[in-house]
Amino acid sequence: MKKTEAGAESKASDLEETKNTEQPASEEKKEGEDDEDEVGENWTDEVESFDNMALKEDLLRGIYAYGFKDPSMIQKKGIMPIV
Numbered sequence: 001m002k003k004t005e006a007g008a009e010s011k012a013s014d015l016e017e018t019k020n021t022e023q024p025a026s027e028e029k030k031e032g033e034d035d036e037d038e039v040g041e042n043w044t045d046e047v048e049s050f051d052n053m054a055l056k057e058d059l060l061r062g063i064y065a066y067g068f069k070d071p072s073m074i075q076k077k078g079i080m081p082i083v
Helices: 003-021 057-065 073-082
Strands: none
């Protein structure tokens, strides 16, 4: 066998080993793994006014001083889970 043929065979066997150790793309997700493309929510309540959000009085004064009257849709759903 020539030197170049032996080298080619070695590279081919290395490539075959790499293929055998890679996980198939169709492998199912393991339990507890999140799908990066999926967005879910665990908070479904909406609060209709800033007064009903149990916010501190100073914060409420600031909100109303800036001219906010009613919370936007994202504020209705997003403020309470982080407070």
